[in-house]
Amino acid sequence: MLQDFIEEVGYLIRARYSILYIFTQEEERALEVFQSIGAQLNKRIIIWTATKGLILDGDELDAKSTDFRIALEMAEDLAKEPTLFVWCDLHPFIRGSSSPIYIRKFREFAQKIRMGFPSNSVIISPSIEIPIELQKEITILDLPLPELEEVKQIIVNFTDAYKGRPGIMIDQTPEVIEALARAAVGLTRSEIENCLAKALVKNKGISDSDVSTILEEKKQIIRKSGILEYISTESLNLDQIGGLDNLKRWLLKRKASYSTEAREFGIQWPKGVLLVGVPGCGKSLCAKSVATAWQMPLLRLDLGRVFAGIVGSSEANIRSALAMCEAVSPSIVWIDEIEKALSGIGSGMSDGGVATRIFGTLLTWMQEKKSPVFVFATANKIEQLPAELLRKGRFDEIFFVDLPTPEERAEIIKIHLDRLKRHNTVFDIPKLVEASGEAFWGEGIRLTGAEIEYSIHEGLMDAFSKRVSEGDHERDIVTDDILQAMRRTVPLAKSRRLEVEQLRTWAKEYAIRASLLNEALPGFTREEAVGRNIDF
Structure with a gap:
């Protein structure tokens, strides 16, 4: 570059x-x-x-x-x-x-x-x-930020100045320089030198153990921008997402697109994906998990802070943030609830058209970016998104994330019980699935993944409270504790039923379902449900 x-x-x-x-x-x-x-x-x-x-x-x-x-x-x-x-x-x-x-x-x-x-x-x-x-x-x-080869040279030049000094160990093997450089990509030269200086003072040398030091410092530097945030995803993976198999298969299929072999075959880097759906159904978790699956850094772009910035600096802020995203590529840029920042674009009533120009900068970048940056955007209210964002070329695909199916709810329940280090075999999973679905709540109403997680933790709290009050130290969480917590929940699908139905109606025409189904969802015929699965 x-x-x-x-x-x-x-x-x-x-x-x-x-x-x-x-x-x-x-x-x-x-x-x-x-x-x-x-x-x-x-x-x-x-x-x-x-x-x-x-x-x-x-x-x-x-x-x-x-x-x-x-x-x-x-x-x-x-x-x-x-x-x-x-x-x-x-x-x-x-x-x-x-x-x-x-x-x-x-x-x-x-x-x-x-x-x-x-x-x-x-x-x-x-x-x-x-x-x-x-x-x-x-x-x-x-002026582009230093690329990998330039970063390597910066590291070599810095370490050369300290090589051979008493009490200082400098490892300049190609493997160490490569690891340090990949960790430092996305920083300015002065920031790289500051990171190395800190590692030198802290560890009395430079070695591959300083990669973590550079990464931690890098997170702090990125956070200073106020627009980008480096998200840690080490503890997450796609297996921790219950269901959404259509989406997960689509994402895993595109992981290979970043290989040299794929480029030689003529495959272009994926542009990104937009997840539209009911709040609390795992959209944000998907962004974090795919970063782990693809072994790429995840940068959260806060558009709200860009648009809330001082007029005159907002455009510079978005250009700087996008340059950073490209500098650390291959990377994933996560824009959460994108509709909140972009609703009302084009009015120019109070900012002299700054918001519209920033939106135009973002759209152009999404369309024409040359670096392998995958944009992972989520939205809850599709009607608030500008039409320009939804046309082909901005995203590779638009997925609709609906309320979880019975099979997906069973997976979600097991995942959260495993996180609590409880054996799911001692729980009545079918009964919990039934209580979290339409059999209990009525047609079209099911608990979201977030509501199921909340119910399990509320059940755990209730079980602990009974354990203390009854003095029974053998008392543990049981199925009934979770059932009672579920029944106390007011499902979002009930309180915002009209919005959910509107989303489903829109998704029938303009989106692919994130879930693989054997039977139709409310609002879909069986033929539509089967026809909109992706074949692999």
Whole structure:
């Protein structure tokens, strides 16, 4: 990706694009990249900072050039020779609220470059705030985060500085460098070096045991963004999901799509999946479990925080978050309850259209992303989702997760009893299945997986309470404890019956069921139920 970036910048510079706006928080690394580009294009590099003014080959040209207007006047003369002007600290001077004189002077400088000066301007900035007067002059590019090979070199360079020092053990075997690099992918160079420095201080060396240290630090760094969260999934797997066999088979089938053999065969990376269905039926658990099954990192993208951000920074936040997702690829990006963040998109009533632009950025990325990032989105209310999100090309498939069938409820009950370290053979599973289904609650009403889990834990609490009050230390949870807890539950399918029926009606036309069934669901004919299973 870095090489693609360098090639693209080279094309733009030779095509006389006057201003390139490089969005990155890695100023030092960006400067190194442009030093290399300048050497390739036979252009000298002049850097401007707010504290040192114009700098050529490490020397300050004039102390007065810390004044931006004076710096521009000097740059007009210097631009007559082939030069790349790299502007740092510039965003406060050219944002919409800045002095119109600064914006006009910079625009005139850009026009002179375009009209004949053999030079170009490059802005390096951690934020994107462009006044309307400069929008036609500026081309925005994202400096990609270090890829695996570059991360390896960063680690080698860092460890070289400490190799051979007394009391410090440095392991630079290819296997260790590979493991450390894969753990560090997705971080900036300074963040990688900070992680290594911490491991060095903590363990008096660098070895494969520091992978966990880097991963923990990486989670903290990702969490700082406020938009992405690194989700731990080590304790989960698809076997802990009761039912949803149609979905699980679909997911397992696509695990092989990430292999080199699949790429050579012509298989493209999966784009993602959208799960729509009743709350509490395992949609979020699926996202966490598939990350374990595919052995990929799971990043939770909180769109609500993106849209709630400060106007002007929200667009930069989503671009940064998506860049992080691609940097740690192959990865899974989980967007939970996506409809809550995207409902009402397009009105632009209070944010000047920021939400709509962010939504457009997300859609474009989902359609055109080049890295193996699998988007796992969940939704409870399909009517709140924009139509653009549901068209083919955004997701590979849309699955409907309905209330669990009798077979699925039996699986769910056994899974939760196993988690409590109770043998399910001593419980009347058929009786619990019946009490959690339509036989007890009426047609179309069944307990969700979450309600079944709650009932089992409530039954456990009731059993413990009786054990204490009765002084019977042999008392343990029994079937009746769970049955009573189930019967006290008010099923969501009952309290929100109309919404569930509307979801089922929509799913008949636009989604594939997540469950494999031998008999029809309410709202489906037997032919429809059989016909909408996936054949494997």
